[in-house]
Amino acid sequence: MTGQLPQHLHDYLASHSFPAAADWPYRICSPGRVNLIGEHVDYTGGLVLPAAIDYSIYFLARPLDEPVWKLHAADLDAAASVALPLDGRTGELWVDYLAGVGTQFQDQGHFLPGLEIVFGGDLPRGSGLSSSAALEGGMAFLLNELLTAALSRPELAALCQRSSNTFLGIPSGVMDQFASLNGSADGPIVLNCETLTSEPVKNEIHGYTWLLANSKVTHDLSDGAYGERVKECQRALEYIQRTYPRVLHLSATLPDQLRRVIEEMDEVAALRATYVVEENTRVRRAVNALEAGSPTEMGELLNRSHAGLRDQYAVTCPETDFLQERSIASDGVAGARQMGGGFGGCTINLVRDDAVEALKNTLTAAYQEAYGRTPEFYPVHITAGTRFI
Numbered sequence: 001m002t003g004q005l006p007q008h009l010h011d012y013l014a015s016h017s018f019p020a021a022a023d024w025p026y027r028i029c030s031p032g033r034v035n036l037i038g039e040h041v042d043y044t045g046g047l048v049l050p051a052a053i054d055y056s057i058y059f060l061a062r063p064l065d066e067p068v069w070k071l072h073a074a075d076l077d078a079a080a081s082v083a084l085p086l087d088g089r090t091g092e093l094w095v096d097y098l099a100g101v102g103t104q105f106q107d108q109g110h111f112l113p114g115l116e117i118v119f120g121g122d123l124p125r126g127s128g129l130s131s132s133a134a135l136e137g138g139m140a141f142l143l144n145e146l147l148t149a150a151l152s153r154p155e156l157a158a159l160c161q162r163s164s165n166t167f168l169g170i171p172s173g174v175m176d177q178f179a180s181l182n183g184s185a186d187g188p189i190v191l192n193c194e195t196l197t198s199e200p201v202k203n204e205i206h207g208y209t210w211l212l213a214n215s216k217v218t219h220d221l222s223d224g225a226y227g228e229r230v231k232e233c234q235r236a237l238e239y240i241q242r243t244y245p246r247v248l249h250l251s252a253t254l255p256d257q258l259r260r261v262i263e264e265m266d267e268v269a270a271l272r273a274t275y276v277v278e279e280n281t282r283v284r285r286a287v288n289a290l291e292a293g294s295p296t297e298m299g300e301l302l303n304r305s306h307a308g309l310r311d312q313y314a315v316t317c318p319e320t321d322f323l324q325e326r327s328i329a330s331d332g333v334a335g336a337r338q339m340g341g342g343f344g345g346c347t348i349n350l351v352r353d354d355a356v357e358a359l360k361n362t363l364t365a366a367y368q369e370a371y372g373r374t375p376e377f378y379p380v381h382i383t384a385g386t387r388f389i
């Protein structure tokens with residue numbers, strides 16, 4: 001396992017007089033995620049196309065006899081002790097991500113064991129690669145094992161989402177935790193967020209790299225805009241249900257049904273609903289484009305997704321719009337779009353392998369000149385979901 005754990009975590013263990021990594025009885029790798037397409041549709045029961053990636057948070061855990069969790073966030077060089085049984089929020093966000101998951105198990109009647117946990121990794125925080133979902137998913141995976149709770153991976157994802165929604169008050173969907181826990185090394189997964197069923201998609205687009213460009217603009221989901229979109233989608237659904245009461249999720253609306261009721265909607269609800277319905281169609285087409293090995297078709301879908309996120313859904317920002325525009329004007333780029341919750345974070349770019357270096361140089365120079373910041377780039381390597389190491 002030592003090959004997989006980043007060196008700085010070995011160093012952290014040594015400098016804090018902890019046992020070496022191999023001597024911890026529980027060792028877990030909890031990956032971050034990308035989303036190829038299907039953005040902002042998970043909380044309306046839509047289709048998404050995410051993948052677990054090889055930037056991860058690693059957990060080392062050992063049982064303690066006392067009723068306490070001793071938690072060590074290596075990358076923050078922070079530690080906290082939380083008494084058991086858990087009793088609400090602690091006031092420290094990173095602790096609450098873990099305590100929230102524990103509380104879900106506790107609420108199901110489990111007695112939480114005393115634990116010491118060291119965690120850290122190489123997943124850039126605040127870049128839209130879902131470090132918080134990796135934190136929740138890793139904790140849920142660990143407790144599931146320790147408590148022999150026998151929850152399936154989709155059930156663990158739903159538990160983590162509940163923790164975010166109810167314990168932390170973050171109204172996010174299920175995609176991030178699901179992708180981190182259920183990702184497949186065979187390729188991206190197409191996930192139906194209504195049924196929580198997923199399957200790997202065979203990516204036949206060869207000779208291309210999925211490249212992330214981090215705008216370094218960070219946005220917190222607990223800020224208001226995400227929650228506003230969730231409410232706007234609920235409002236759009238209410239309009240639709242006046243005529244089509246059997247439509248249970250906004251993403252289940254057929255294009256024809258939307259056309260018939262759109263005039264009755266307020267302008268914002270109409271824009272959001274149009275985006276959601278079109279994005280679901282794009283995900284279906286994207287699955288075909290991947291399986292058919294068509295970078296042109298896939299790229300076109302990425303660009304349309306970005307335009308929708310910008311013009312209909314209003315979750316891009318000047319920096320990610322800039323990176324997307326410059327990228328698609330560059331040689332060898334099939335398409336690009338804002339990825340994740342929006343308002344910053346990463347764009348995801350489908351780039352011909354031999355054009356990757358030139359694209360990085362072009363974007364770095366242009367972005368530095370326009371915004372005085374240097375973007376970071378990460379090539380996407382798809383991995384399996386949460387696992388013991």
Ligand code: GLA
Nearest residue numbers: 039040172173174175340341
């Ligand atoms: C964030 C949320 C997800 C999803 C994306 C947008 O990452 O956590 O649930 O809504 O934004 O697709």
